[in-house]
Structure formats: structure tokens, C-alpha cells
Amino acid sequence: MSTTSTTEPDLLQARDTAIAEVGWGQRVSWLQPRNACLWVFVAVIAYGLWYTVSTVRTEAPIYGTPLGIAAIIFSLYAVLFWWFTTHIDRYSRQPLDLRIAAFVWGGFGATWTIAIHANTALIHLYAKWVGPDFAVAWGAGLAAPFVEESAKGAGVLLLMFIAPRVIRTAFDGFVVGAFVGLGFEIIEDILYAINAASENFGVDPVGSSLSTAVLRLATGFTSHILYSALVGAGIVYLIGTVAEKRRIGRGLVLVAAAVALHLVWDSTTAITQGNGPATIALLVISVVVALAIAVTVFHLTVGTEREAMRDLMSPEVANGTITVEELDALAGSYRQRRAYRRGGHGDRRHRRHRLEAAHDLADELGRSRGVETDRVAYARSELARHSPAAP
Amino acid sequence: MPTVEAPPDWVPVERRWLGMDRRTLLPAGVVALLVAFAFWVLPGVDSRVAVDDPIKAGDVIQVGRWVEFDPAVGWNLESGLRSGTATSGTYPDSATLTKGGITLTVTTGDFDGTATALLAQLRKNNDKLGPNALDLQSGTAATFRTAGEITGVIARFSTTTVEGLLGALVSDGRGIEVTVYGPVDMASDRRLENQIVAMLESVRLVDGEAS
Numbered sequence: 001m002s003t004t005s006t007t008e009p010d011l012l013q014a015r016d017t018a019i020a021e022v023g024w025g026q027r028v029s030w031l032q033p034r035n036a037c038l039w040v041f042v043a044v045i046a047y048g049l050w051y052t053v054s055t056v057r058t059e060a061p062i063y064g065t066p067l068g069i070a071a072i073i074f075s076l077y078a079v080l081f082w083w084f085t086t087h088i089d090r091y092s093r094q095p096l097d098l099r100i101a102a103f104v105w106g107g108f109g110a111t112w113t114i115a116i117h118a119n120t121a122l123i124h125l126y127a128k129w130v131g132p133d134f135a136v137a138w139g140a141g142l143a144a145p146f147v148e149e150s151a152k153g154a155g156v157l158l159l160m161f162i163a164p165r166v167i168r169t170a171f172d173g174f175v176v177g178a179f180v181g182l183g184f185e186i187i188e189d190i191l192y193a194i195n196a197a198s199e200n201f202g203v204d205p206v207g208s209s210l211s212t213a214v215l216r217l218a219t220g221f222t223s224h225i226l227y228s229a230l231v232g233a234g235i236v237y238l239i240g241t242v243a244e245k246r247r248i249g250r251g252l253v254l255v256a257a258a259v260a261l262h263l264v265w266d267s268t269t270a271i272t273q274g275n276g277p278a279t280i281a282l283l284v285i286s287v288v289v290a291l292a293i294a295v296t297v298f299h300l301t302v303g304t305e306r307e308a309m310r311d312l313m314s315p316e317v318a319n320g321t322i323t324v325e326e327l328d329a330l331a332g333s334y335r336q337r338r339a340y341r342r343g344g345h346g347d348r349r350h351r352r353h354r355l356e357a358a359h360d361l362a363d364e365l366g367r368s369r370g371v372e373t374d375r376v377a378y379a380r381s382e383l384a385r386h387s388p389a390a391p
Numbered sequence: 392m393p394t395v396e397a398p399p400d401w402v403p404v405e406r407r408w409l410g411m412d413r414r415t416l417l418p419a420g421v422v423a424l425l426v427a428f429a430f431w432v433l434p435g436v437d438s439r440v441a442v443d444d445p446i447k448a449g450d451v452i453q454v455g456r457w458v459e460f461d462p463a464v465g466w467n468l469e470s471g472l473r474s475g476t477a478t479s480g481t482y483p484d485s486a487t488l489t490k491g492g493i494t495l496t497v498t499t500g501d502f503d504g505t506a507t508a509l510l511a512q513l514r515k516n517n518d519k520l521g522p523n524a525l526d527l528q529s530g531t532a533a534t535f536r537t538a539g540e541i542t543g544v545i546a547r548f549s550t551t552t553v554e555g556l557l558g559a560l561v562s563d564g565r566g567i568e569v570t571v572y573g574p575v576d577m578a579s580d581r582r583l584e585n586q587i588v589a590m591l592e593s594v595r596l597v598d599g600e601a602s
Contacts, residue, residue, distance in 0.1 A: 026399075029399060029400045031400075032400050032412075034402045034407065034410060034411050034412045034415075035400075035411070035412055035415045036411045036412065036415040036416050036418075036419035036420075037415045037418055037419045037422075038415075039419065040419045040422050040423055040426075044422075044426060061519060061520075061521055062516075062519040062520065113426060113429075113430065114425065114426055114429040114430065115429070117429055117430050117433065117434050118428070118429035118430075118433045118434075120434070120437075121433035121434045121436065121437035122433060124437045125433070125436065125437055125440060127442070127470070128437075128440050128441075128442055128443070129440075132444065132468065132470065132471065132472055132476075133472055133473075133476040133477060133478050134478070136472060136477065136478075136479065136481065136482075136483060137477070137478035137479040137481075138478075147429065150425055151425070151429070154421075154422040154425055154426075157418050157421070157422060158418060158419070158422055160418070161414065161415045161418050161419070165399065198516075199484075199500055200500035200501045200502060200566070201500055201502060201509065201512050201513065201516065201566055201568065202512065202515075202516050203502065203512060269479040269480065269481055270478060270479045273478065273479065273480060274477070274479050274480020274481060275480075
């Protein structure tokens with residue numbers, strides 16, 4: 001993209017529009033007594049936390065060791081996926097408090113206040129109305145995808161109205177949904193590990209928990225995190241925002257895709273009628289298809305953010321702070337960033353710093369809403385410090 | 392007149408209803424309905440629909456991959472599967488039957504040891520429940536042998552409101568726990584007691600699994 005044929009006022013106008021539309025650098029206010037969504041959000045999480053404390057107080061005397069081990073293992077797992085999800089959110093990044101709120105909703109609200117009650121009741125009702133064999137085979141697959149995706153999606157919906165200046169694009173929904181799913185995944189995994197502790201009469205609670213933990217660790221990356229990311233993007237399309245036109249069809253397809261992937265994952269043995277090799281094949285196919293869909297949706301949604309980054313930083317090309325090549329890397333894909341970093345002929349570290357400093361400048365410009373502040377000036381000076389001409 | 396920018400999250404008076412931001416009412420209401428449906432409606436419907444799955448003559452209950460028993464006719468199958476009905480090929484590790492306020496549960500799992508050792512493990516698990524632990528009477532464990540030649544031990548337990556039996560059986564590395572509990576006078580119904588004994592004695596390994 002050339003920036004030389006556009007005047008500086010036009011570029012600055014485009015920057016202001018981009019900042020306003022995608023809510024770049026905006027913060028979340030948690031003091032909104034007139035916001036009904038915030039009240040529901042807090043109430044649901046408060047009950048979930050109370051339920052968690054009650055459960056831990058009951059389980060800890062019996063299965064304290066496996067509970068502790070599972071909590072440590074899955075906390076490390078959470079850190080890994082927290083880093084990954086933060087890493088892909090490289091344009092108008094979600095504020096830390098919003099990411100934590102999404103995680104807490106997924107971990108404590110969606111799980112304990114909504115999903116556990118509805119899942120249990122639905123599976124029982126399938127057994128009573130259709131038959132116990134049907135409930136054993138299909139109960140989880142026909143309960144969890146609908147209940148859990150609704151429960152997690154509800155969190156994204158509430159956060160859209162709690163932080164309407166922050167969650168503006170489908171990509172924001174994708175990222176916030178991923179954090180909701182991460183919270184759900186971690187707490188559900190710990191619950192599964194604790195439940196496993198009582199298997200085989202509780203003779204080896206730690207061994208039983210670890211077996212379950214390993215299985216969940218191996219399969220977790222394509223389950224709740226991925227499904228919720230799709231649902232999150234879908235909800236933003238269904239509602240529509242200043243930056244993202246309402247696309248009901250696209251939103252419904254994304255939500256349906258998440259439910260369908262979840263349904264197949266939870267019904268593999270029922271679909272294959274217990275055939276071992278067929279079950280493994282279906283699980284592998286499910287993982288591949290889920291990852292392909294997630295990558296497709298990532299590329300589908302990230303465009304708005306990349307355009308905003310280009311509009312935000314184009315004036316910096318005009319004033320000589322960054323180069324066109326750097327702008328293309330900043331607003332580009334992973335491949336473009338890699339190409340930029342490798343283009344320095346042995347100066348990769350230096351180029352990586354330039355790119356990171358340019359990101360800092362974008363964040364500061366967003367936060368100041370395009371106004372020249374001391375922090376913006378300092379971020380620009382950091383870029384100068386890392387310029388090729390710097391001593 | 393200079394324009395003053397509205398502070399973030401300021402809600403104009405014309406956009407309020409009972410003091411709340413009208414824009415937030417619909418999504419908050421939708422989620423509140425979802426929570427109410429999941430938290431109250433579905434569990435409420437579930438609790439009002441009774442399980443109606445009476446055992447018929449010839450029914451066999453399979454528990455896990457290895458264990459089966461003959462349930463008494465007329466008892467209600469609350470959870471678990473009849474042999475040959477698992478669509479997914481997987482049988483739950485537990486089955487529960489009820490009748491006349493009495494609940495009988497059979498649970499299976501791997502266990503290396505004797506029936507006495509399994510009963511000791513079950514007592515140990517019970518003791519961890521602290522104030523919720525059952526009063527498993529010591530010194531009353533009796534040995535029995537099922538029709539399938541599995542050796543088991545059984546102990547009585549009681550609380551102020553219920554009494555029951557805790558049975559432990561082991562064969563070929565498969566442990567089987569049988570729990571029966573009901574009202575304090577449950578032993579007075581000889582017919583039900585005979586049915587419980589018959590179910591206990593029918594516990595066996597699935598064909599091909601026995602040594």
C-alpha cells in the first residue's frame with residue numbers, strides 16, 4: 001500500500017476513524033451500576049465461585065492430593081494457552097482485565113452456574129424419555145454442545161455490552177471467546193481429574209487423576225478454547241457493532257459449526273458404535289477439521305483489525321517514523337512479519353525490536369485516541385532508538 | 392456553545408428504564424432466562440419425571456466390561472444398562488435399582504487384592520467423608536460366595552434414618568462393590584430381603600471373563 005499519494009490530514013482522519021471504530025486502546029469500566037449485563041455477569045460468577053468453594057471444601061479432605069496436582073498441572077496448561085491466545089491477539093489487543101473477566105466467566109460462571117445443572121438434568125431426561133442406552137451413548141453429545149456453547153457464548157454476549165467500546169470486531173469476539181473457553185476448559189479438566197480419583201475404588205487416586213489429566217491435556221487444545229472462539233466471533237456477527245456489520249447468516253454458521261464440532265467430539269463412540277480404530281480415526285479427523293475451521297475463521301475475522309492497524313500507523317510512515325515495509329509487517333500476517341524479520345541480513349534481533357516498538361506506539365496512539373501525548377512521543381523515541389541509524 | 396464530550400459509560404436519561412440502561416436490558420434478560428432455564432427449569436422437570444423402567448423376567452444388568460447380575464423382577468432400573476443394549480459398546484461402571492424405598496447399587500473397577508482388602512478400602516473411603524461418614528459396624532463382616540463362584544464379604548451399616556449393607560467381591564483383578572440401603576426397618580420385609588440376597592448371589596463375571 002502506498003501512503004505517498006494521500007495527504008497528511010486524510011491519513012490522520014483515517015487514523016481517528018480507525019481508533020473510534022475498533023475501540024483501539026479503550027479500557028473497560030467495571031463501575032456501571034446502570035448496566036444490567038454487568039449485574040447478571042457478577043451474579044452468575046458469584047454463585048459459581050460459591051459453588052467452587054463448597055465443592056473444594058467437600059472434596060479436599062477426600063481427594064486433596066489429586067486436587068492439588070490437577071490444579072498445578074492445569075494451571076501450567078492455562079499459562080501456555082493464555083500466552084498463545086494473547087500472542088494471536090496482536091492488533092487492537094484486549095485489555096488484561098477483560099481477558100481475566102472472560103476466563104473467570106468460563107471457569108466459574110458458565111461451568112457451575114449453568115452447564116453442570118443443565119447437562120445433568122438433560123442426560124437424565126434423555127434416559128427417562130428415550131432410554132438409558134440412548135442416554136449413555138448420546139446423552140453427553142446431545143446435552144453438552146448446546147448447554148455449554150450457550151453458557152460460554154452468554155459470557156461473550158454480556159461482555160459485548162459491558163465493554164462496548166472494546167469488543168468491536170468479530171476478531172475481538174474470537175479472542176474473548178477463546179479466553180472464556182480457556183477458563184471453562186481448565187476448570188472442567190480439574191473436575192474430570194478429581195472425578196477420576198475415585199475410580200477403581202480410590203485405591204490410586206493420584207494415578208487415576210494423572211491418567212485423565214494426560215488425556216485431557218492431549219485433546220484440550222481443539223475443544224473448548226476453539227469452540228468458544230468460533231461462538232465468540234459468531235455472536236459479534238449476530239449482534240453487529242460500529243466496526244463489524246451485522247451478518248446473521250455468518251454468525252449462525254459459526255455458532256452451528258462450534259456446536260457440530262462439539263457434538264461429534266462428545267459422540268465419537270456412539271457414532272462408531274464402539275469400534276476402536278474407527279473411533280481413533282474419527283477423533284483425528286475431528287481435530288484436523290476443527291483446526292482447519294479455526295484457521296479459516298481467524299483469517300476471516302482478522303481483516304478488520306489489520307486494516308485498522310494500517311490506518312492507525314500510516315501517518316507514521318508519512319512522518320518517517322516507520323517504513324512501508326514495517327507497516328506491511330505490522331498490519332500483515334505471520335508470514336509478512338517473518339519476512340520482515342529475516343530481511344535484515346543478520347539483524348533479526350534489531351528488526352524484531354523495531355516491530356515490537358511499533359506495536360507499542362500503535363497501542364499508545366490508540367490509548368490517547370490519536371492525540372500527541374508524552375507517552376506517544378516516548379514510544380516514538382523508542383522506535384528512533386532502534387532505528388538502523390541509531391548508534 | 393462548545394460541545395462537551397460525554398464521559399464513557401454515561402447513560403443519557405432518555406435511554407434509561409427504572410434507572411438501568413435500556414440497551415443492556417435485552418442481552419441481560421436473554422442470559423438471565425438461559426440461567427433460569429439451566430438452573431431451575433431443566434432440573435425441576437427432571438425431578439418431576441420419575442424413572443419408569445421396571446425389570447422384566449430374563450433381564451440381565453451389565454456393569455462395566457466384566458460384571459453382570461440378575462436383577463429382581465419389578466425393581467426399577469434407575470441407572471445402568473441391560474446386557475446387550477449398549478449402542479456405543481460401553482457399559483457404565485455402576486448400575487442402580489430401587490424398590491420400596493430401597494436402593495441397590497453395583498459398582499465395578501480394577502482391584503488387586505482380596506474381598507476383605509476391598510472392604511477395608513471402602514471403609515477407608517467412607518472414613519474420609521468425616522461428618523458425612525456412615526457408621527460401618529466393625530466386626531460384623533460375613534463371607535459369602537456367589538453362584539458364579541466369586542467370594543465376597545459383607546458388612547452392615549446404619550445411621551439414624553437409614554440402614555444397609557456394604558458388599559465387596561473380587562475375582563480376577565475385578566473388584567465389585569454392592570451397596571444396599573433403605574429405611575431402618577427394611578430387613579423386616581422378608582420378600583425384598585430375599586430378592587436382595589438373590590441379586591447379590593447372582594453377581595458374576597461376563598462370559599469369557601471368568602477364570
